Amino acid sequence: MTATEAALARRLARMRWVATGLLASMALLYTATRILLPGYPWLGVINAFAEAGTIGALADWFAVTALFRHPFGVPIPHTAIVPSRKDDIGRALAQFIRDHFLVREAVERRLEHVDLAERLGGWLARRNNAERVSRDLGRALSWLIDAVDSAQLRAMLESSVRTSLDSLPVRGALSVVVEVLSTGAHAETFVDHLVAIGQQQLADNKALIRERIRDRSPWWLPRFVDEKIYDQLVDELDRILTDIGNDPEHPARAEFSRRLAELAELIADDTRLADKTRRLKTEFLEHPSVRAYFGELWARLREQIQDALEEPTSALRT
Incomplete structure (x- = not known):
């Protein structure tokens, strides 16, 4: 067992003792106030508080325990849910x-x-780079379409x-x-x-x-x-x-x-x-649709490029 595991085990044991002690305290308080209640009616509030605490603690204990094992080793149905x-x-x-x-x-x-295109966007954000790309691309595409x-x-x-x-x-x-x-x-x-x-x-x-x-x-x-x-x-x-x-x-x-x-x-x-x-x-x-798309691709691409090259404010030119 490592030092971390040992520390966690000690912490868990301490928490169990605290929880058990609180449960026992509530049970003792309930028993004591129940005995004294006939002579001291004002103890009814404390008795109800102790009763609620005891029942709640028992319910919590059973709910958590039933998830991982049989309470007290008794094979109660629908307990030990996690192992089974x-x-x-x-x-x-x-x-x-x-x-x-x-x-x-x-x-x-x-x-x-x-943003996967951050570096490219940063480079193109420089005015001289953007203008050079726009100019060279426009010339190349124009020559390609005509030639x-x-x-x-x-x-x-x-x-x-x-x-x-x-x-x-x-x-x-x-x-x-x-x-x-x-x-x-x-x-x-x-x-x-x-x-x-x-x-x-x-x-x-x-x-x-x-x-x-x-x-x-x-x-x-x-x-x-x-x-x-x-x-x-x-x-x-x-x-x-x-x-x-x-x-x-x-x-x-x-x-x-x-x-x-x-x-x-x-x-x-x-x-x-x-x-x-x-x-x-x-x-x-x-697929027929893909083959038909290839046939239409160039016509649409050529038309879009020509329109963009003719428009000074188009995304291709700017």
């Missing part, structure tokens, strides 16, 4: 996180402010686009992207974004979590026990996400990077995936 149903709980949590934390809309909302036969250029454009798409190493590119995300600062940043998304989704879906717990709990289980389970679950999920977000050395980060690295290797080595990507690219390029 840990696989079901894990699958349910994984499905919940997949469906509510990692949906495309949530990820896009968090990543939409990442090259439209039919030939259209065929060349179609062939170039088709060749580029056909030779695009989709599987390799995907493998590299996943590998980059699994290492260094990229992995840390990616995990930070995922943690932030998870915390926001957890906050946004508390009502749904409470409803799911109520729907899946036994009918005879009191509502306050459901609330305790809900509080414990939400607090624990929030604590886990907070720990991962605040601790750069958290084991979950290393595990995340390791799994991404394994996924990158799987993508790079999986021949079935390679065959599937080639088949999808072929089907895409041979």
Whole structure:
């Protein structure tokens, strides 16, 4: 046991003693006031307070204990829930996180402010650079449109686009992207974004979590026990996400990077995936709509370029 684990164990033991002591104090106070109540009616308030504290403490103890083991070793139905149903709980949590934390809309909302073109924008923001690009590009495009036969250029454009798409190493590119995300600062940043998304989704879906717990709990289980389970679950999920977000050395980060690295290797080595990507690219390029689009692409592009070159205030000229 490490020093940190030993300190946590001592802290847990101290908290247990404090909780047990408070429970015993409430029980003793209730018993004493109950005995003295006939002679001292004003003790009724204290007696009610002690009774409520005792019942509440027992309910909390049972609710928490029943999650992890049988109270007093007695195999009461619907206790020791976590040990007996840990696989079901894990699958349910994984499905919940997949469906509510990692949906495309949530990820896009968090990543939409990442400016990948910042450096290029900064360079083009300099007036002399922008003017040079506009001037040179205008001259080149004007010469190209006037010098090259439209039919030939259209065929060349179609062939170039088709060749580029056909030779695009989709599987390799995907493998590299996943590998980059699994290492260094990229992995840390990616995990930070995922943690932030998870915390926001957890906050946004508390009502749904409470409803799911109520729907899946036994009918005879009191509502306050459901609330305790809900509080414990939400607090624990929030604590886990907070720990991962605040601790750069958290084991979950290393595990995340390791799994991404394994996924990158799987993508790079999986021949079935390679065959599937080639088949999808072929089907895409041979689709009638795509072939028709290639035929129209040059005409539309030529018209747009000519309009932009003739307009002094167009985005192409400015």
